[in-house]
Every structure is written in structure tokens, then in C-alpha cells.
Amino acid sequence: MxxxxxxxxxxxxxxxxxxxxxxxxxxxxxxxxxxxxxxxxxxxxxxxxxxxxxxxxxxxxxxxxGAGTRLPPLLLDDQEAIATAVSLRMASVGTVAGASEAAVRALAKLDQVMPPRLRSEVRAVHDATATLVGPGVEVDAELLVTIARACRDHVRVHFSYLRPDGRRSQRSVEPVQMVTTGRRWYLMAWDAERDDWRTFRLDRMSEVSSSTLRFSPRPHPDPATYVQRSVSGSPYRHLARVRLHAPAERVRERVPPQVGRVEDQNDGWCVLEVGGDDLDWLALHIAALGFEAEILQPDGLREAVAGLARRLATMAGPGQSR
Structure with missing residues (x-):
């Protein structure tokens, strides 16, 4: 034109x-x-x-x-263009398999047509930001699409699942919603055979297929809360509950959602629920938060804290100058 x-x-x-x-x-x-x-x-x-x-x-x-068979060019205002470019830069170090390369290609195309003033602003944000890449597990993008469609259309999903003990099992579920912690992707679903809600890690799924069997959505707990409780407690030998003398938001700043769950008590205190395989490790990390604490459970954690206190007292005692 x-x-x-x-x-x-x-x-x-x-x-x-x-x-x-x-x-x-x-x-x-x-x-x-x-x-x-x-x-x-x-x-x-x-x-x-x-x-x-x-x-x-x-x-x-x-x-x-309407929705077409191919994606035509989009018109973006200044704010939308900057937000899109920054999001693509973040996606370039994400946990969706293949998305990093696709994000880089899309970013290159967007960068080519952006006005110089917007390109300068996006690069300023990028140059002023450092990304800490954690040990996230990549998930196939096609798997995400398959499950997302099944959640939307209310159809059952069948897959082979690698259990924590290394064995595989065949599962048939009614998917509700996917939840990501930033490091891993999870699916909350109703397990038809076990007649209960379950959480599944997407990177442990294989041979995933959606069926034509539709289901009526049943009442369910909040997916984000349910998955958080599952991943922060159930995989571990011990589940600790500790009252902390601190606002819930301050504790959440130090405890990622995939590590522990924080309940606000509305009285200046909150309750931290966190799992671990070793009570000494739990005692050390709870103490490292730096808040006044009261152990609610388990009893063994109190013994671990007492042992930690004795060791620290010994370390701080006489003979440190030698």
C-alpha cells in the first residue's frame, strides 16, 4: 500500500x-x-x-x-510494543522447550520494525536487568497446547506418568488448570481411577493425548493453592508448621511458593508450612529466616532446633581465638 x-x-x-x-x-x-x-x-x-x-x-x-488461518501483522501502541518486547526477552530464558528460540526470532522481527525511540527504551530495560536462570525443567510446547485445549474443552486426558519412585503408570484424568512455579509446570486434575484430586508434573508426562470424552466440571479447590500445598509438602518425609512473628508478605518475600505455603493470621503473626526430608535442614532454614518462631509440628523439629542451638552455642563459646 x-x-x-x-x-x-x-x-x-x-x-x-x-x-x-x-x-x-x-x-x-x-x-x-x-x-x-x-x-x-x-x-x-x-x-x-x-x-x-x-x-x-x-x-x-x-x-x-475474526481468527484466521495465518497470523497477520499486529498494530501495537508504544506501551504494548515495549511490554511485548520485554516479555519476549524473558521468554528467551524460559522453561518451555523451543520457546526460547521462537522468542528470539520474534524479538528480532519486532526489533527490526520498532521506532528507534522504542527500541532504545526496550534495550535500556534489558541492559539494566540481570536474569538468574535456575534449574528449571523444560516442557514441550505442544504438550502445553494439548493440555490447555483439554482444560478449555472439558475433555479427558490420557498419559503415561513417571512416578517419584521411578515406576510408570497409565493415568486418565479430568484436567482443570495448569500451574507454573517459574521452575516447573504442574497440572491439577481429577484422577478418575483414584477418585480424587491429583497434581502432576508436566515434565514427567509422556504419550499424552486428549480424548473425545467430555466431562462436566465438578466443584474443585483453587488450583494454585492446591498445587502449592502439594509441591511444598507432600513430596517430603516431614511437613513442618511454624508460627512466625512477621507479616505474611514479608515471609513470602523470602519463601518461594514452590518451597512453602504462608497463611496470614491477621495478628502480626503468620503460619509457614514447609516440607523437607531432613529435620536438621528444616531447623537451619527456618532459623535463617530471622523471625521469632513457634514450632507447631512436628515434635521432632523441636529436638532438631534444640540440637542446632547447642551446636551454635558451642561454636560461639571459648576457644574461638585458637
């Missing part, structure tokens, strides 16, 4: 169609300051360019931008 008034108007029309689900013909003529005939011509030009603009006839009829 030439960079004339018609081209600018078509770009404005595309921006309007991307801004909200639907527009009436009268609304578009007022926004663009043209006749209804011009709007129809511009809509046809967008269709010729590959944009799936759908029309609704009759009184109150209008236009909407």
Missing part, C-alpha cells in the same frame, strides 16, 4: 478492529470520518491483505476481526 491517506485510514481501521471485539458500521464511519461505502472498501482491502474481517448484516450490523 502507498503511504497516502487511504493507507493511513486502513491502518486506523485495523487498529480499531483490534481494540475491541466488534464495531457497528455507523461507529466506524464516525471514527474514521468517511462514508459507509469507504468503510466497506477498506474492509475488503484488509481481507485482501489476509485479515479475516467478518461482517454482520442487518440492522445494527457491523464488523469484527
Amino acid at each position: 502507498k503511504a497516502d491517506g487511504t493507507s493511513e485510514r486502513i491502518l486506523r481501521l485495523l487498529g480499531l478492529l483490534q481494540r475491541r471485539p466488534s464495531w457497528t458500521a455507523d461507529e466506524l464511519t464516525r471514527e474514521l470520518g468517511v462514508t459507509a461505502r469507504s468503510v466497506r472498501r477498506d474492509v475488503q482491502r484488509l481481507r485482501n491483505l489476509g485479515y479475516p474481517v467478518q461482517a454482520r448484516a442487518g440492522v445494527g450490523g457491523g464488523y469484527r476481526l
Whole structure:
């Protein structure tokens, strides 16, 4: 298209169609300051360019931008362009297999067409940010799509699951929602054979397929809370509950959600629930938080804390100058 008034108007029309689900013909003529005939011509030009603009006839009829068979270029305002570029940079070090390379390619395309002033702002954010890449486990993007569709369409999912003990089992579940901790992806689902809610790590799934068997969603606990409780407590030999004299938000700043769950007591105290295989390790890390604490359970943790206190007292005692 030439960079004339018609081209600018078509770009404005595309921006309007991307801004909200639907527009009436009268609304578009007022926004663009043209006749209804011009709007129809511009809509046809967008269709010729590959944009799936759908029309609704009759009184109150209008236009909407539908889903097409290919992704056409998007119009982004300044804030959207910066947010997209920064998100792509974050995705380039993510845990979705193949997404890093795809994010880099998309970022390169976006960087090529961004105005210099926006490119400069995005690079400033990137240069001022360091990313600590943890030992996250990559998950296949196609697996995410398969499960996401099953959650949306309420159809059962079948897969082979690698259990923590190294054995595999065949599972058939009613998926509810995926939850990510930043390091790993989990699925909360109703296990048909075990007749109960379960949490599954996506990186332990294989041979995943969705069925045509639909199910009616049943009442369920909050997925994020359920998964957090599962991953922070159930895999460990010991589950500790400790009252801490600190606001819940301060404790959450120091304890990631995949490590422990924090309950606000609304009295200046909160309860930390955290799992571990070694009571001495739990005692050390709870003490390292630096808050006044009261152990609720298990009793063995009190003994571990007492032992830690004795060892620390010995370390701080006489003979340190030798």
C-alpha cells in the first residue's frame, strides 16, 4: 500500500478492529470520518491483505476481526510494543522447550520494525536487568497446547506418568488448570481411577493425548493453592508448621511458593508450612529466616532446633581465638 491517506485510514481501521471485539458500521464511519461505502472498501482491502474481517448484516450490523488461518501483522501502541518486547526477552530464558528460540526470532522481527525511540527504551530495560536462570525443567510446547485445549474443552486426558519412585503408570484424568512455579509446570486434575484430586508434573508426562470424552466440571479447590500445598509438602518425609512473628508478605518475600505455603493470621503473626526430608535442614532454614518462631509440628523439629542451638552455642563459646 502507498503511504497516502487511504493507507493511513486502513491502518486506523485495523487498529480499531483490534481494540475491541466488534464495531457497528455507523461507529466506524464516525471514527474514521468517511462514508459507509469507504468503510466497506477498506474492509475488503484488509481481507485482501489476509485479515479475516467478518461482517454482520442487518440492522445494527457491523464488523469484527475474526481468527484466521495465518497470523497477520499486529498494530501495537508504544506501551504494548515495549511490554511485548520485554516479555519476549524473558521468554528467551524460559522453561518451555523451543520457546526460547521462537522468542528470539520474534524479538528480532519486532526489533527490526520498532521506532528507534522504542527500541532504545526496550534495550535500556534489558541492559539494566540481570536474569538468574535456575534449574528449571523444560516442557514441550505442544504438550502445553494439548493440555490447555483439554482444560478449555472439558475433555479427558490420557498419559503415561513417571512416578517419584521411578515406576510408570497409565493415568486418565479430568484436567482443570495448569500451574507454573517459574521452575516447573504442574497440572491439577481429577484422577478418575483414584477418585480424587491429583497434581502432576508436566515434565514427567509422556504419550499424552486428549480424548473425545467430555466431562462436566465438578466443584474443585483453587488450583494454585492446591498445587502449592502439594509441591511444598507432600513430596517430603516431614511437613513442618511454624508460627512466625512477621507479616505474611514479608515471609513470602523470602519463601518461594514452590518451597512453602504462608497463611496470614491477621495478628502480626503468620503460619509457614514447609516440607523437607531432613529435620536438621528444616531447623537451619527456618532459623535463617530471622523471625521469632513457634514450632507447631512436628515434635521432632523441636529436638532438631534444640540440637542446632547447642551446636551454635558451642561454636560461639571459648576457644574461638585458637
